[in-house]
Amino acid sequence: MIFRVRRADPEDGARPRWQTYPVNAQPKMSVLDGLFWILEHADGTLAFRYSCRAGMCGSCAMIVNGRETLACRQRLEHVADPVHVEPLRSLPVIKDLVVDMAPFFAKYEAVDPYYVGENPSMTGPAGTPAVVPPAEGARALIDQQLGCISCGACYSACPVVAFNRSYLGPAALNRAYTLQADFREAGADQRLPLTSGDGGVHACHDVGNCVLACPVGINPLLSIILLRRSAAHS
Amino acid sequence: MWEGCGLVRDERGLARTLAAIDELEERAEAAAAPAGARWNLVWQQALDVRNLLVAARLTATAARLRRETRGSHARGDFPNRDDAYWLVNIHQAVGRAPWTEPVRLSRLRPQDLEVTEAGSSR
Numbered sequence: 001m002i003f004r005v006r007r008a009d010p011e012d013g014a015r016p017r018w019q020t021y022p023v024n025a026q027p028k029m030s031v032l033d034g035l036f037w038i039l040e041h042a043d044g045t046l047a048f049r050y051s052c053r054a055g056m057c058g059s060c061a062m063i064v065n066g067r068e069t070l071a072c073r074q075r076l077e078h079v080a081d082p083v084h085v086e087p088l089r090s091l092p093v094i095k096d097l098v099v100d101m102a103p104f105f106a107k108y109e110a111v112d113p114y115y116v117g118e119n120p121s122m123t124g125p126a127g128t129p130a131v132v133p134p135a136e137g138a139r140a141l142i143d144q145q146l147g148c149i150s151c152g153a154c155y156s157a158c159p160v161v162a163f164n165r166s167y168l169g170p171a172a173l174n175r176a177y178t179l180q181a182d183f184r185e186a187g188a189d190q191r192l193p194l195t196s197g198d199g200g201v202h203a204c205h206d207v208g209n210c211v212l213a214c215p216v217g218i219n220p221l222l223s224i225i226l227l228r229r230s231a232a233h234s
Numbered sequence: 235m236w237e238g239c240g241l242v243r244d245e246r247g248l249a250r251t252l253a254a255i256d257e258l259e260e261r262a263e264a265a266a267a268p269a270g271a272r273w274n275l276v277w278q279q280a281l282d283v284r285n286l287l288v289a290a291r292l293t294a295t296a297a298r299l300r301r302e303t304r305g306s307h308a309r310g311d312f313p314n315r316d317d318a319y320w321l322v323n324i325h326q327a328v329g330r331a332p333w334t335e336p337v338r339l340s341r342l343r344p345q346d347l348e349v350t351e352a353g354s355s356r
Binding site: 009011039044045046047048049094095096098 | 270274
C-alpha cells in the first residue's frame with residue numbers, strides 16, 4: 001500500500017511536500033501502524049504524535065484522505081490506496097504530522113472549562129449535594145456531549161476556525177455547553193458572555209463539519225445552537 | 235524479561251536474562267538516530283531503550299539475589315519465604331555491588347501477621 005505523507009519542517013525553510021512510502025500493509029493494521037512501519041523500516045525522521053493507540057487519548061488526530069480521523073482507529077483496509085496523510089488544519093505545524101495544540105487549548109481555557117460549584121440555592125435537602133438523575137433529560141444530553149478527548153479533529157474540520165482567528169471553535173463551545181446545561185453550575189452567568197461574544201456561538205455558520213469529524217460521536221453543533229438559545233433568553 | 239524474569243523466576247532464567255541484557259546494552263550503545271532535536275521519535279526510542287535496560291538490570295539483579303519467594307516475587311527454585319535471611323531490602327547503586335539492609339519494622343513484625351490454615355490469627 002502506498003502512503004503519501006505531508007512532510008514539513010518549519011525550521012529547514014523548505015516548502016511542505018508530499019513524500020511517498022510503500023508500506024507493507026497487513027490485515028487489521030491502522031494508519032498509525034502504517035506510520036510506525038515507515039518509522040521503523042523506511043524513514044526514521046518522520047514525526048507524528050501518538051499515545052494510547054486505542055482511540056482513547058486523542059493524540060493521533062490527523063487528516064486521512066481528506067477527513068479528520070484518529071490514525072489509530074482508521075483501518076488500512078477501509079481507506080483508499082494511495083492513502084494521503086496530513087496534519088490537522090488551522091494549527092501551526094511543529095514537524096510533519098505534529099501540530100502545536102496550544103491555540104486549541106488556549107480557546108478551550110477561554111470558556112472557563114471547569115465546573116464551578118457552591119451554588120447555595122442548588123443543594124439538596126439538609127445541605128446534601130444536589131443530584132441530577134441519570135434519566136433526567138438535561139443529564140442525558142450532557143452525557144451525550146461529554147467525553148471530548150480534545151483531539152482537535154472538529155477544530156481542524158471547521159471552516160469558520162480557518163478564517164476567523166478569534167472563533168473559539170466547536171470543542172471549547174461544546175465544553176461550555178456541558179457546564180451551562182448543568183443546573184447546579186454556579187458559574188453559568190459568568191460563562192455565558194464568554195461564549196456569546198465575537199468569537200462565540202454567533203460566529204458559527206452551522207456547517208456541521210464538527211459533527212462529522214468527531215471521533216467519539218459528540219455533536220458540537222447542537223451544543224452551539226443550545227448556547228445561542230441561552231444567550232437569546234438571557 | 236518476560237521469559238526469564240516474569241511471574242515465576244529461577245536461577246537459570248535470571249542468569250540468561252542478565253546475559254541478554256548485557257548484549258542488548260552493547261547494541262544500545264551502538265544505536266544511531268537521525269539528527270535534529272525536534273520531535274525525533276527514533277532518538278526518543280533510543281533514550282527509552284537505555285532507560286528500559288537500566289530498569290531491567292535492576293529488576294533482574296535483585297530477583298536473582300533474592301533466593302526466596304516473597305509477595306509477587308516467586309522463585310520456582312526457592313518456593314518458600316525466608317524471614318531469617320531475607321527480611322531485608324536490596325539496594326543497588328552505580329559502581330557498587332548490591333547490598334542489603336534490614337527492613338525497619340516500625341509497627342508489625344512478620345509473626346504478627348501469620349495466619350493459620352483455618353484463617354484465624356495465631
